[in-house]
Amino acid sequence: MENRMTGTLYVVPTPIGNLEDMTLRGLRVLREVDFIAAEDTRHTRKLLSHYEIVPRELFPYHQHNVLGSSEQIVARLREGKSGALVSDAGMPGISDPGAEMIGALLRESLPYIVLPGASxxxxxxxxxxxxxxxxxxxxxxxxxxxxxxxxxxxxxxxxxxxxxxxxxxxxxxxxxxxxxxxxxxxxxxxxxxxxxxxxxxxxxxxxxxxxxxxxxxxxxxxxxxxxxSQQSEDREESLTNEQIKLRVGRLAAAGIPAKEAMRVVAKEAGLSRREVYQVLLDHADDEF
Structure with a gap:
């Protein structure tokens, strides 16, 4: 391999839908590491099977076992083993406990490498x-x-x-x-x-x-x-009477109480709720 992997944890992004988005580097790492820590081992087995990769060791790392799995990973890295951290989809550490693993490695002064990929x-x-x-x-x-x-x-x-x-x-x-x-x-x-x-x-x-x-x-x-932005401010302040009536009607149709609907549209239009109410009264019989 290009880099010495002994004792290093590789953070490997996986496809968010299309399996063709798996990178060549990511596949190489998954083939060569000593262990793979996965958010869901069943899901990861399907990915590995698709690419005909047989993991040497595969175990779970998810939000319900962060402490135990982190210790397991740290122990293997200290033994000189290389590993990969994967989530079900996308970049580990984004809206999953992968970030906590990185924190643990920093505290233990252990090396890791983050691969670029799907997000x-x-x-x-x-x-x-x-x-x-x-x-x-x-x-x-x-x-x-x-x-x-x-x-x-x-x-x-x-x-x-x-x-x-x-x-x-x-x-x-x-x-x-x-x-x-x-x-x-x-x-x-x-x-x-x-x-x-x-x-x-x-x-x-x-x-x-x-x-x-x-x-x-x-x-x-x-x-x-x-x-x-100023663009959205200009848009909010330029609502026509027609738009005011239509938007209050849409909110009411969605189950929002009349007073609350008028409050929301008033804020959007830069008006008071009383002014919105007056628009509705003045145009009650109008069909836009």
């Missing part, structure tokens, strides 16, 4: 068409209300493009939380990346309910949110 977050960001000059990644969107409120408050005036992971059954609620918290911005959902049914859903947060298919339950989603 769902960066693939989705580039494919989104949103600004890539400055971005941030938050992993999975918080489930607890307190965590959501804290994050939304942080994002309200954040200029960077933001990346999240989310599950199909929670994406509607997450988009609604963002709409209520940061106003109307562009967003992109990346689904089934690198797979046969890969697709991007693009739109404004206010239109999210209409853009999402009721029966689309495939795989993990990457959510890309536009940052706060």
């Amino acid at each position: 769902a977050s960066l693939t989705a960001l580039v494919g989104s068409g949103l600004d890539t000059r400055m971005f941030q990644f938050f992993g999975f969107f918080p489930r607890e209300r307190k965590g959501q409120e804290s994050l939304v408050e942080r994002l309200r005036n954040e200029g960077a493009t933001t990346i999240f992971y989310e599950s199909p059954h929670r994406i509607r609620a997450t988009l609604q939380v963002l709409y209520e918290g940061v106003g109307n911005r562009r967003f992109v959902l990346a689904r089934e990346l690198t797979k046969l049914h890969e697709r991007y859903v693009r739109g404004m947060l206010c239109d999210a309910p209409e853009l999402l298919s009721e029966d689309d339950e495939r795989g993990e989603i990457v959510l890309i949110l536009e940052g706060h």
Whole structure:
């Protein structure tokens, strides 16, 4: 091999969908290391089998056994064995316990090498068409209300493009939380990346309910949110009466109480809730 592997842990990215995205270097490492620590050994066996790789030793390393597996890996490295750390998909250490393993190696002064490769977050960001000059990644969107409120408050005036992971059954609620918290911005959902049914859903947060298919339950989603900017401010302050009425109606149709719907649209339009209410009264009989 090009590099001396004795006592070194290799962090090896794996495909996020298309098996052809496995790198030649990654395959070489997986063939030659003494052990492989995997997020899910069953999943990794399928990958290894596809490339006709027979591991010398394969054992689990996941969020439920971090301490024990970390000690196991450290012990093998101290014996002079080389190893590989892999996750089910993408780069180990991104939204999985791989980062804790790196921390353990640093504390133990043991060598490691990170291989470049597949990453769902960066693939989705580039494919989104949103600004890539400055971005941030938050992993999975918080489930607890307190965590959501804290994050939304942080994002309200954040200029960077933001990346999240989310599950199909929670994406509607997450988009609604963002709409209520940061106003109307562009967003992109990346689904089934690198797979046969890969697709991007693009739109404004206010239109999210209409853009999402009721029966689309495939795989993990990457959510890309536009940052706060003068462009979005101008857009928020230029809502027509027609848009105000339509957006209040869409929120109400989604089950949002009338007062809350008016509050959200008022914030989006740069108006008071009373002004939004007056628009609705003045145009109650209008058909746009």
